[in-house]
Amino acid sequence: MQPRLGQGIPVSSFLWPSLHAQGFSGTAGRTSSLTQPGTQFSTKDRDNDRCSCKCSQMASGGWWFEACGPSNLNGIYYAGVSNVVRYNGIKWYYWKGPSLMATMTTMMVRPAGF
Template sequence: MHLSDYPEDCAAVYLNTIASQQYTVTGKPVKVWCDMETDGGGWTVFQKRGDFIPQEDFYRTWLEYKRGFGDLHQQFWLGNDRLSMLSNQDLYELRVDMEDFDGQKRFAQYSSFRVSNEQDKYRLSLGSYTKGDAGDSLTDHNGMQFSTKDQDNDRDIGSCAQRHNGAWWYSSCHQSNLNGGYLRGDHPNTEGVGVNWKTFRGLYNSLKISEMKIRPVWFKP
């Protein structure tokens, strides 16, 4: 396969196969995980957390989030450079799937999603909350630049990334923190330091699973 022959995302892959697995996409080859099952498939997954041993450390530097890290078959962050490239080649919707340690599954979906380039600090552009049963804990972060423990781009007087053990599009500070510490359920003495989604289990409970994924708005399964 020539470089120009790679599909641009998992929706394009879907036209030829419907298996959820690792694929290579875009003109500049990028390995991604394609979810071909959820809500008709065609999703390009860029973040995944789960109850694995050993746990992947998500409290990482700007450079590590820029390049990406982890195992596509378990836990990973695709990388902000790749995410910016992918999300700017078409108009995408965003879906966030979550599960707590009691087995409750929820999701949140947004009409559009885009991340800018590194010069603009990977700023989040998010559309409206369109459907789901997890509630909206991301709109508050719309328009924010990405922050890590070694690069503070939030609106708070301190570092939200350092305070909440994560990396995110923090405002002052957050309603969601899906790259936070993996604390396996309740953490009653520390607010917002886990894998949190405020409208699903609040900021004192760390979720078991989170997956963030994008799909072109034109996609019809």
């Protein structure tokens, strides 16, 4: 029996969604900061990335990691330091480059066809 939430959505689908991003709008840089379609969400205790290195543990947070790629909006904020030496910091590589530390992020997701 599959646990379900609200409108009959399986809990496993809710907690471990796959990302099927069709792009983004605004000043967020290049689409290549996103992962490939179908990438599953990984956490420290549920490693779904395509790397044997356990990206969520190294990056200190959950994300749609492929091979610990160019983005992690759930990283740690380090005030006043460069992100180059902090692998587990908040990063969105193609926005302003690898050395800029974001102070805040907001990710808004909506269903396809919205």
